[in-house]
Amino acid sequence: MYNNISGLLRLAQGKSIWQAVLQNEAKAFGRTEEEVFLELDKRFSVMEASAEKALEKSLETAGGLIEGVAKAQWSFALSSGGLCGDFINKLMARALSCSEVNASMGRICAFPTAGACGIIPAVLISIGEKLELPRRTVLEAMLAAAGIGAIIQKNATVSGAEGGCQAECGVAAAMAAAAAVQMAGGDPEKSMHALSFALINCMGLACDPIAGLVQVPCAQRNASQAVNALLSADMALAGMKCVIPADEVIEAMRRTGKMLPPQLKETAQGGIAATPAGKKLRDKIF
Amino acid sequence: MDTSVFEVAGPVMIGPSSSHTAGAARLSRIARQIAGSPVLKADFGLHGSFAETYKGHGSDKALVAGMLGFREDDERISKAFEEAESQGLSFSFHPTELEGFHENSVEMSLTTEEGLMTIAGSSIGGGEILIKKINGFDVEFSGLTPTLVIFQLDKRGVLSEVTRLLAEHGINIGNMRLSRKAKGDIAACVIEADSDVPAELAEKIKELDNVISARVIHADF
Known part of the structure; x- marks a missing residue:
């Protein structure tokens, strides 16, 4: 089978990434295609609900740092479309909705983590809608994303406490970018270039939550990393090739995470958490 | 993978x-x-x-x-x-x-x-x-697989009776750990099974001589 991205690419030759991932899931865990897709469907339903819940209604969160951000972004998308247009603004609103639901103690699907739970739903739903893809195709993209995530989790890390935000929101963006390419009809190789671009675009990103709450900058990072996923996918779809192989980019992300000081790894001791305003908010909340 | x-x-x-x-x-x-x-x-x-x-x-x-x-x-x-x-x-x-x-x-x-x-x-x-x-007894289990938590008197033969009952029910033991504070006192036994452990089997174990309590733990419950 495979232990890294290049192994997965070899297995996916002449077919799709999701098919190779499914093959592994069958071999390593004895799961049938039907079982896998049934479970994916269940979890995707949770993702859809969390990407929608805060669009119409602002949710109460501990500390209240991001209440109403999804709703505001959604109405902005519908009314003016802003500078980026309604597609990108809707994408960001969906990612923000997941973050707001998470912070309000609502139900989410951690993918790969709770803090980064908005990126993959936002990308899958928005592209599915734009390209009018059947649900099955969207679930196949989710499977590809999860298969790639499994490799990164195994060979590097998806924990903010270990690798900073690049390992949580960055990895979510990398998975989403590869999935986005697959949804747009790009081949597996293009998916892996997209994955690499997404990680490169946020290499070294710190995890610096104000007051230690999964709110700021987590919500903004979910929105911006969803956009990172899309632009990385578009660069790959346009034919841009990453000069560093995906496995080496993943290893670089792991090493960079190791080099990050503890203050920048989910301890709320560095980055914006350690600013005067950040500390003031912390003192006010606790 | x-x-x-x-x-x-x-x-x-x-x-x-x-x-x-x-x-x-x-x-x-x-x-x-x-x-x-x-x-x-x-x-x-x-x-x-x-x-x-x-x-x-x-x-x-x-x-x-x-x-x-x-x-x-x-x-x-x-x-x-x-x-x-x-x-x-x-x-x-x-x-x-x-x-x-x-x-x-x-x-x-x-x-x-x-x-x-x-x-x-x-x-x-x-x-x-x-x-x-x-x-106060040291244990270590996740609850991801059906787990028997047994308190027993630290006497000879208790464990073999427990494992005999498990074998009779066709249950394979994935992991087993015994912990005691002092010899001959009370011991805690944690058995992680490979398959479901029915509640009536826990009852049978509880009825064994020198067994104080037996419960099945599972995160799926």
């Missing part, structure tokens, strides 16, 4: 943190199973990061929710305090030091009709947990 896609695309849980919310809820839900009879009062001693950040991550609500039997994806977690009041569960929190324990750990002192029980465990990331101590 021995990491499943569902370890990455999941768990489905109540936010905001898999380690501080989902893990906390599971720890106390498993502790509730270990206690067996209904918990009337729960005192949570919070260690490390749990003590520092429990309010912002809703670890307090999650711990109370677990004690009520709510699963990690149950939306009632955010209303756990109110639910506890209506179900007659009283609870309290205090910071504590648990030497040698993981950053996210809790010691739960549970009052049931049968008396007081103390269970300590850790949330080790991604919503996964480990139970580390029961009434």
Whole structure:
């Protein structure tokens, strides 16, 4: 089978990434295609609900740092479309909705983590809608994303406490970018270039939550990393090739995470958490 | 690749943190199973990061929710305090030091009709947990597979009777660990099984000579 991205690419030759991932899931865990897709469907339903819940209604969160951000972004998308247009603004609103639901103690699907739970739903739903893809195709993209995530989790890390935000929101963006390419009809190789671009675009990103709450900058990072996923996918779809192989980019992300000081790894001791305003908010909340 | 896609695309849980919310809820839900009879009062001693950040991550609500039997994806977690009041569960929190324990750990002192029980465990990331101590006995199990927790008198032949019963029911043992404080006193035995352990088998084990209690624990319950 495979232990890294290049192994997965070899297995996916002449077919799709999701098919190779499914093959592994069958071999390593004895799961049938039907079982896998049934479970994916269940979890995707949770993702859809969390990407929608805060669009119409602002949710109460501990500390209240991001209440109403999804709703505001959604109405902005519908009314003016802003500078980026309604597609990108809707994408960001969906990612923000997941973050707001998470912070309000609502139900989410951690993918790969709770803090980064908005990126993959936002990308899958928005592209599915734009390209009018059947649900099955969207679930196949989710499977590809999860298969790639499994490799990164195994060979590097998806924990903010270990690798900073690049390992949580960055990895979510990398998975989403590869999935986005697959949804747009790009081949597996293009998916892996997209994955690499997404990680490169946020290499070294710190995890610096104000007051230690999964709110700021987590919500903004979910929105911006969803956009990172899309632009990385578009660069790959346009034919841009990453000069560093995906496995080496993943290893670089792991090493960079190791080099990050503890203050920048989910301890709320560095980055914006350690600013005067950040500390003031912390003192006010606790 | 021995990491499943569902370890990455999941768990489905109540936010905001898999380690501080989902893990906390599971720890106390498993502790509730270990206690067996209904918990009337729960005192949570919070260690490390749990003590520092429990309010912002809703670890307090999650711990109370677990004690009520709510699963990690149950939306009632955010209303756990109110639910506890209506179900007659009283609870309290205090910071504590648990030497040698993981950053996210809790010691739960549970009052049931049968008396007081103390269970300590850790949330080790991604919503996964480990139970580390029961009434001062060292144990270590996750509850991911059906697990028998047996208290027995430390006498010859008890274990072989237990394993005989398991074998008779076609249950394979994945892992087994015995812990005692002093020779000839009480011993705690934790058996992780490869397949479901029926409740009536636990009853049979409980009826064995020198066995004090036997309970089946499983995160799926």
